[in-house]
Amino acid sequence: MIRPLWYLVGLVAFWAVVPFAVLLVADLARTKRRTLSLRHKQWFWAYLFVAASLAWSSLFLFYPLGQAVLQSLTDFSLTSATATEWVGLRNYKDTLSDPFWWRTLLVTLVFVGGTLPVGILTSMFLAVQILKQPRPLQTFFKGALYLPGVISPVVGAAVMKWIFHSGDGFANAVLQEMGFQSRNWFGDPALAMPVLIAMTWLSANGVGVIVYTAAIGNIPQTYYDVARIDGASAWRTFFSVTWPLVKPTTIFVTVTGLIAGFQVFAPALLITGGGPLHTTYFLNYHIYRTFYYQNEFGAASAMAVVLMGIIVFVSVVNYRWLATDVEY
Amino acid sequence: MARYKGKNVSTAGRAVSLSVLLFYTVFSLVSLYLMVVSSLTHLGTTFDVSDLDWLPRDWAWDNFSGFFTVTHDAAWLWFRNSVLIALGPTLCNLLFSAMAGYALAKLEFPGRVLIFWLIIAVMAVPAFVTLIPLYQMMFRFGWFDTFLALIVPRMAGIGGVFLFKQFMTTLPSDLPEAARIDGASEWSIFWRIILPMARPVLAVMFLLDFVAAWNDYFWPYLVTNSKEMMTVQVGLISLVGVDQGFVMQLDYGVIMAGAAMASIPVIALFIALQRFFVRGLTIGAVKG
Numbered sequence: 001m002i003r004p005l006w007y008l009v010g011l012v013a014f015w016a017v018v019p020f021a022v023l024l025v026a027d028l029a030r031t032k033r034r035t036l037s038l039r040h041k042q043w044f045w046a047y048l049f050v051a052a053s054l055a056w057s058s059l060f061l062f063y064p065l066g067q068a069v070l071q072s073l074t075d076f077s078l079t080s081a082t083a084t085e086w087v088g089l090r091n092y093k094d095t096l097s098d099p100f101w102w103r104t105l106l107v108t109l110v111f112v113g114g115t116l117p118v119g120i121l122t123s124m125f126l127a128v129q130i131l132k133q134p135r136p137l138q139t140f141f142k143g144a145l146y147l148p149g150v151i152s153p154v155v156g157a158a159v160m161k162w163i164f165h166s167g168d169g170f171a172n173a174v175l176q177e178m179g180f181q182s183r184n185w186f187g188d189p190a191l192a193m194p195v196l197i198a199m200t201w202l203s204a205n206g207v208g209v210i211v212y213t214a215a216i217g218n219i220p221q222t223y224y225d226v227a228r229i230d231g232a233s234a235w236r237t238f239f240s241v242t243w244p245l246v247k248p249t250t251i252f253v254t255v256t257g258l259i260a261g262f263q264v265f266a267p268a269l270l271i272t273g274g275g276p277l278h279t280t281y282f283l284n285y286h287i288y289r290t291f292y293y294q295n296e297f298g299a300a301s302a303m304a305v306v307l308m309g310i311i312v313f314v315s316v317v318n319y320r321w322l323a324t325d326v327e328y
Numbered sequence: 329m330a331r332y333k334g335k336n337v338s339t340a341g342r343a344v345s346l347s348v349l350l351f352y353t354v355f356s357l358v359s360l361y362l363m364v365v366s367s368l369t370h371l372g373t374t375f376d377v378s379d380l381d382w383l384p385r386d387w388a389w390d391n392f393s394g395f396f397t398v399t400h401d402a403a404w405l406w407f408r409n410s411v412l413i414a415l416g417p418t419l420c421n422l423l424f425s426a427m428a429g430y431a432l433a434k435l436e437f438p439g440r441v442l443i444f445w446l447i448i449a450v451m452a453v454p455a456f457v458t459l460i461p462l463y464q465m466m467f468r469f470g471w472f473d474t475f476l477a478l479i480v481p482r483m484a485g486i487g488g489v490f491l492f493k494q495f496m497t498t499l500p501s502d503l504p505e506a507a508r509i510d511g512a513s514e515w516s517i518f519w520r521i522i523l524p525m526a527r528p529v530l531a532v533m534f535l536l537d538f539v540a541a542w543n544d545y546f547w548p549y550l551v552t553n554s555k556e557m558m559t560v561q562v563g564l565i566s567l568v569g570v571d572q573g574f575v576m577q578l579d580y581g582v583i584m585a586g587a588a589m590a591s592i593p594v595i596a597l598f599i600a601l602q603r604f605f606v607r608g609l610t611i612g613a614v615k616g
Contacts, residue, residue, distance in 0.1 A: 019439060041514075046437035129346075142602075147357065150598045154545045161568065168378065172377070173378065308457050
């Protein structure tokens with residue numbers, strides 16, 4: 001229990017001393033000097049300052065990352081009686097040829113496609129509305145719309161289970177009040193995913209709203225004055241001035257939204273259990289079931305590495321696609 | 329569409345947008361409202377919404393003590409653990425990240441660009457990739473179901489460095505330069521000059537990290553087993569059920585009281601320090 005703490009101490013010492021020493025020796029050899037300058041002193045302090053961060057990420061990030069990649073090439077599993085063997089790319093082949101994996105990818109894509117574009121447009125729209133209000137109201141709305149974002153997924157899920165309870169939950173009471181039949185929300189394959197998506201529209205736009213409010217608020221007033229003098233309509237002004245100038249923010253919101261969206265997990269774990277009929281069985285949930293219940297660590301690692309590939313790919317494509325030269 | 333400093337927008341236009349905003353806000357807060365009302369109502373286990381009124385009907389404050397009763401007082405430990413985990417490692421991480429951010433922003437050294445790109449690259453690594461080996465690591469280290477697993481991995485890292493680096497780059501360099509010429513050590517420049525100037529970003533990072541740690545449920549759920557080691561979130565999961573549709577034998581008013589108590593710290597912090605949240609989110613996301 002205590003020994004791993006010494007690994008950490010050792011790693012901190014390593015990062016504080018070794019890179020500095022190597023750089024110093026190389027530099028002294030290059031310049032053929034024998035005295036230390038102020039520059040070298042800064043190097044020493046710099047590596048001392050980053051040592052803890054690098055040590056922790058070496059042990060808890062880079063090492064596990066490497067291990068995940070290596071493990072994905074083995075058939076390591078707690079359930080099989082045979083010794084672990086290298087299987088090359090078999091896990092990847094199995095993953096990509098498994099129709100169920102593609103299905104979980106589709107489920108994830110449906111969620112991302114259902115939440116992200118609407119979320120971005122809603123945030124932008126709300127930001128424009130917020131900026132029309134006086135300052136105190138701006139602060140109020142930014143806070144009120146962000147508030148659901150600080151509530152934990154667990155609490156959110158507990159409340160959702162209550163709202164959408166198949167019996168006399170809140171949503172069904174509202175339906176009955178309006179003269180409709182009650183529904184079995186999370187028990188109905190046609191309803192579970194739409195409900196999750198709709199709830200995300202309502203609760204997950206806080207970051208987008210705040211970021212867009214700041215971005216649109218930063219656009220110089222003169223641009224809008226010029227547009228008005230030229231007689232541009234409100235729509236024209238939006239598409240020719242606001243939209244291109246907030247593009248960096250749109251990139252940020254899209255990329256972070258994609259990274260988070262592809263990792264959607266909480267609703268499946270906490271509300272639906274992936275059901276009904278696997279309609280909410282997200283990629284990440286599939287990985288979790290594979291390693292936590294089936295203990296197939298090799299296969300689960302391969303799926304996680306594929307997911308990482310997907311995330312890196314869509315982030316880069318998005319960055320390229322949305323990249324802009326418009327400056328102000 | 330003018331830039332909305334007020335004077336360019338007609339009163340009617342402002343009224344329309346105000347009602348749109350109010351409408352949306354009501355919808356996005358309705359679940360929180362429902363939680364508060366339910367937590368103060370004797371609901372029983374029947375899930376009949378007709379037990380609810382717009383205001384708590386019977387002001388059932390005993391739901392809150394009931395939460396501790398149904399968990400056989402384990403909930404006290406859950407709250408203690410959550411406070412411990414959300415506070416200790418967060419403060420530690422704050423210091424280490426600020427140090428690294430300072431080095432990347434203000435010190436000249438070979439490898440600086442490389443480390444910065446590493447930080448950016450790491451953002452695209454999904455948590456699940458490292459989670460599986462980390463989970464196994466906790467067993468190998470003998471940390472499973474101990475505080476070490478909950479605390480040590482959170483004590484430092486490079487995720488928080490980005491915000492500090494971004495902010496500290498914007499600080500003027502002449503003050504640290506002057507101090508350096510006067511013979512101050514790098515540590516005292518960092519501690520006496522940079523840190524006081526970085527107070528707003530320290531607040532931001534503390535809040536974001538605290539909320540993330542307090543709300544984190546999956547890592548504690550993976551690495552804890554015994555009731556005494558659980559955090560509030562894991563405790564709630566154990567009551568509400570996991571990996572399935574619905575299991576509930578408990579009074580839902582009591583559950584909602586527990587959920588409300590689990591939300592109070594983050595809501596209070598958020599309301600008290602909202603402007604820092606806003607600031608933290610816009611560092612690095614907005615030009616200018």
